[in-house]
Amino acid sequence: MTSGANGIDVERIGAVDVVTLHGEHDLSTATDVSRRIDSALETASGLAIDLSQTTFIDSAVLRVLITAQERASAQGAGFAIAVADSSGHGVHRLLTLTGLDAKLSTRPSREDAIAAAGAR
């Protein structure tokens, strides 16, 4: 997937599945994002969601991320979300406005999120 285009990549790194969201994601892609995350959680012992190349998310995607964190916690899987300086302004803004930056397990880089998701 070319950086900048909208898309979803899933990559296994060690025991962690890394779901990378490229570009913009909203109600129109939330079902696909949810499906890829659910699939990853079926086999991985850790899940990292990489938003470092994400330029936009809305509350429909935010709900998917919260559900993913809850599901990972319920099954004892590691979980972390990378929200980096390179993430779009809208990503930071939505997390701050909703107060969910404090509820979601976020890390400042892809590498930090992978390490956190694999630490459990």
Added chain:
Amino acid sequence: METVSERVEIEIAAAAPGVPLVRHALRGLLSGLDVGDEVTADIALAVTEACTNAVVHAYPNGDGQGTIHITAAHVDGALAVTVRDHGGGMAPRVDTPGLGVGLPVIAAIAQSVEIGTPEGGGTEVRMRFALSGPAE
């Protein structure tokens, strides 16, 4: 002389694929008005939430049969945006794919937001955004 469009009007099918189209049209308008990236991103977020609300709550069947009408106009240094659906209003849904944070997000970004029921039914969300400086 180059003509700068100061108004866009777009009608989308009331289904998820239409939501990003509205955002892209808005960015085009704001780019022509030399609005900063962060203000543009804020407005794109708020209007996306308004359109998502219309798709999810006014047309809960999600069959794309209804339409949503969006207008955005540059008025007195601000951007006035109206999102109107012709569906069943803001009916609550227990199975909503959202978080219930759409309206609070809009309220936090916009200078003002009004929700009305126009003649003929449906719901109209009228938002006004400052175009200079952070939209705090």
